Amino acid sequence: MSVLVYTETESGKFKKNAFEVASYAKNVADQMGASVTAIAVNAENAEELGTYGVSKVLNVSNDQLSSFNARAYASAIAQAAEAEGSKVVILSSSADSKYLGGILAAKLNAGYVPNVVAPPESTAPFVVKRTAFSNKGFAHTEIDAEIKMVGVSNNAFGMVENATSANSEAFTPNIGDADFGVKSVEVDKVVGKATIADADIVVSAGRGLKGPENWGMVEELADVLGAATACSKPVSDLGWRPHGEHVGQTGKPVASNLYIAIGISGAIQHLAGVSASKTKVVINNDPEAPFFKAADYGIVGDAFEVVPELIEKLKDFKAQNA
Amino acid sequence: MKILVCISNVPDTTSKINFTEDDTKFDTNGVQFVINPNDEFGLTRAMWFKEKQGATVHVVTVGDASVEPTIRKALAIGADEGIRINAEPKDGFFVGRQLAEIVKNGGYDLVIAGRESIDYNGGMVPGIISSLLDMNFVNTCVGLEIDGNVATAVREIDGGKEKIATSLPLVIGAQKGLVEESDLRIPNMRGIMMARKKALNVVDAVDSPIPTADKKFERPAAKGPVKLVDAGNIGELISLLHNEAKAL
Numbered sequence: 356m357s358v359l360v361y362t363e364t365e366s367g368k369f370k371k372n373a374f375e376v377a378s379y380a381k382n383v384a385d386q387m388g389a390s391v392t393a394i395a396v397n398a399e400n401a402e403e404l405g406t407y408g409v410s411k412v413l414n415v416s417n418d419q420l421s422s423f424n425a426r427a428y429a430s431a432i433a434q435a436a437e438a439e440g441s442k443v444v445i446l447s448s449s450a451d452s453k454y455l456g457g458i459l460a461a462k463l464n465a466g467y468v469p470n471v472v473a474p475p476e477s478t479a480p481f482v483v484k485r486t487a488f489s490n491k492g493f494a495h496t497e498i499d500a501e502i503k504m505v506g507v508s509n510n511a512f513g514m515v516e517n518a519t520s521a522n523s524e525a526f527t528p529n530i531g532d533a534d535f536g537v538k539s540v541e542v543d544k545v546v547g548k549a550t551i552a553d554a555d556i557v558v559s560a561g562r563g564l565k566g567p568e569n570w571g572m573v574e575e576l577a578d579v580l581g582a583a584t585a586c587s588k589p590v591s592d593l594g595w596r597p598h599g600e601h602v603g604q605t606g607k608p609v610a611s612n613l614y615i616a617i618g619i620s621g622a623i624q625h626l627a628g629v630s631a632s633k634t635k636v637v638i639n640n641d642p643e644a645p646f647f648k649a650a651d652y653g654i655v656g657d658a659f660e661v662v663p664e665l666i667e668k669l670k671d672f673k674a675q676n677a
Numbered sequence: 678m679k680i681l682v683c684i685s686n687v688p689d690t691t692s693k694i695n696f697t698e699d700d701t702k703f704d705t706n707g708v709q710f711v712i713n714p715n716d717e718f719g720l721t722r723a724m725w726f727k728e729k730q731g732a733t734v735h736v737v738t739v740g741d742a743s744v745e746p747t748i749r750k751a752l753a754i755g756a757d758e759g760i761r762i763n764a765e766p767k768d769g770f771f772v773g774r775q776l777a778e779i780v781k782n783g784g785y786d787l788v789i790a791g792r793e794s795i796d797y798n799g800g801m802v803p804g805i806i807s808s809l810l811d812m813n814f815v816n817t818c819v820g821l822e823i824d825g826n827v828a829t830a831v832r833e834i835d836g837g838k839e840k841i842a843t844s845l846p847l848v849i850g851a852q853k854g855l856v857e858e859s860d861l862r863i864p865n866m867r868g869i870m871m872a873r874k875k876a877l878n879v880v881d882a883v884d885s886p887i888p889t890a891d892k893k894f895e896r897p898a899a900k901g902p903v904k905l906v907d908a909g910n911i912g913e914l915i916s917l918l919h920n921e922a923k924a925l
């Protein structure tokens with residue numbers, strides 16, 4: 356028996372979360388006395404997964420799949436699970452994996468639990484811990500189905516090396532026209548910039564910044580840190596920043612290593628969406644701002660003084676630690 | 678065009694989340710329930726299709742009688758008819774299976790669900806419906822136009838947007854951006870009065886596996902106090918982030 360893991364690629368290269376979910380799959384496989392098989396689409400360097408404990412890679416090379424298509428990808432993964440006789444399937448929590456997760460669960464008749472933050476507590480019964488209520492709680496959820504699907508939260512398990520030699524095989528799933536009923540016409544995407552979903556560091560700013568003209572320093576701080584930029588809900592509602600930057604319970608979830616909140620009060624809906632981040636820093640001139648109760652580090656001060664100085668000091672730090 | 682909007686009845690976003698019965702149940706005491714925000718964006722777009730293109734809009738919720746005020750609210754906003762599937766929404770697969778049955782029997786052209794419910798956070802129900810019924814599916818949908826059978830959608834992707842061409846019958850996972858925040862509607866008196874007269878049909882659940890079960894809940898561990906760094910000593914913040922938090 357093998358545990359099947361879907362390892363995502365972007366232009367042929369594995370995403371960071373691919374190594375995380377592979378590491379997670381290895382943990383599950385060890386608990387069950389099984390091996391790990393990965394499925395990847397158009398991966399250039401499939402053997403890389405060996406570092407994280409994957410012993411076999413089913414590599415799908417198919418031009419039709421060069422851009423993501425949820426149904427076609429779900430179809431490929433379902434066929435891989437069948438071919439491998441896998442009873443456990445591991446996904447990430449990326450937007451793409453969440454898109455295909457429901458489709459795949461229905462195809463496999465699987466019990467699917469997303470947002471999982473730890474390895475299974477036991478595998479018989481199969482119990483995992485996941486976030487629920489928008490990070491305001493956790494649930495210990497049992498999956499009682501022949502096939503179990505787990506969606507691993509970003510940054511929850513980390514990358515764990517476990518050197519194995521990975522054997523890559525070509526895999527040719529049967530994909531029909533019906534799988535392409537949804538066609539991508541045009542993609543409009545910032546390239547070469549960290550995204551909220553993938554970034555290690557997210558720099559986020561709120562209404563305390565007074566207006567869109569003041570975002571230069573936020574972007575510069577993000578540049579120095581290689582971070583993604585984000586904002587609070589009113590900032591995107593006011594049109595100061597694009598909707599895609601809105602984070603929180605009704606925006607994008609953030610589970611980064613470091614989250615820096617500038618001029619954000621820390622409303623419950625904001626905190627719910629960002630609290631999965633490991634380390635939180637708040638910069639706010641009001642010492643009573645609720646965010647101070649949720650943060651690890653804080654500076655009480657005027658963002659217009661603190662942020663420019665932080666940028667200068669970080670440049671020095673980067674120069675010294677380069 | 679027949680539209681079905683799937684509405685999850687969820688705790689208001691300001692709710693404090695507590696558990697009861699030895700942490701095996703969500704404590705609904707004092708909690709105000711609302712239309713799931715993602716579903717409200719979807720319902721608002723459905724109203725646009727009703728008003729501009731003559732669509733018929735039904736709303737459906739899987740739940741016991743306690744969810745009816747939420748269904749009535751959707752009717753007060755303007756949906757034509759409500760359906761309640763009388764069962765406890767225990768798991769995403771189960772809910773998806775119930776909703777698929779309604780979609781199949783009702784001959785809906787467009788099914789609008791939310792990208793995610795803010796209580797269960799499964800993010801799976803719309804995908805499950807689409808897959809069970811072989812319908813097209815666009816998730817994280819932030820734009821939707823329909824002309825005859827042809828649908829043009831915009832999907833939010835990591836770092837940008839994707840324009841999509843597809844066709845009915847279609848399922849979407851709605852989210853913020855699908856309509857403007859200012860387009861959201863608060864039911865008025867007339868809407869509330871009319872909603873009382875609209876049909877709210879209660880149907881039984883169909884047989885379905887319930888493959889997952891929440892056995893126990895847990896609240897996040899209490900957080901230690903914040904470490905404050907003086908605004909005049911920003912170097913210290915950097916060294917804490919580097920040496921202590923290992924975040925730089």
Ligand SMILES: Cc1cc2nc3c(=O)[nH]c(=O)nc-3n(C[C@H](O)[C@H](O)[C@H](O)COP(=O)(O)OP(=O)(O)OC[C@H]3O[C@@H](n4cnc5c(N)ncnc54)[C@H](O)[C@@H]3O)c2cc1C
Pocket residue numbers: 560561562563564586587588589590601602603604605606617618619620621622623624625628638639640641644656657658659690714
């Ligand atoms: C249903 C619902 C869903 C919601 N979902 C979300 C969500 O997903 N995400 C979200 O963010 N919000 C959400 N909200 C809104 C939320 O309740 C708050 O209104 C919002 O988060 C506040 O944004 P803010 O912190 O930028 O602004 P404010 O609350 O106005 O805070 C601005 C902060 O900046 C500080 N400040 C001012 N000047 C300076 C300065 N010079 N230097 C430093 N600090 C300064 C102030 O002290 C203050 O703390 C939701 C609300 C509802 C009702």
Ligand SMILES: Nc1ncnc2c1ncn2[C@@H]1O[C@H](COP(=O)(O)O)[C@@H](O)[C@H]1O
Pocket residue numbers: 683684685686713715716737738739740766769772789790791792793794795797798799800801802803
């Ligand atoms: N009990 C329910 N009744 C009706 N629709 C639901 C229910 N639960 C979830 N949904 C729909 O499915 C979407 C995603 O929910 P979930 O998979 O729980 O995150 C929600 O936004 C709703 O549109």
